[in-house]
Amino acid sequence: MIARGLERCGLIAEAAALRRRTREMIESHYARWGVFHEFFDDEGVVPPHQLKRKSMCAPEVSWMHQAISDYGWTASCYVDLAFLET
Secondary structure, X not given: OHHHXXXXXXXXXXXXXXXXXXXXXXXXHHHHHOOOOOOOOOOOOOOHHHOHHHOOOOOOOHHHOOXXXXXXXXXXXXXXXXXXXX
């Protein structure tokens, strides 16, 4: 959505760069860990699989109550970035 907003403002090169960098980040994380992570550390210090929000499911701990530990919007975003952009 941000890339599309940039395009609407006439910032075509910036939108393309954002798409490329995002795609490259997703690909590098997948190459390293073999999954599409949903959450990322904005400073790049903590690996995605070690983030507090992505631990194993443990219903007795409020922030660990989740059905799946990996996958999310990132996979859908990647499909859009890699295959649907023209």
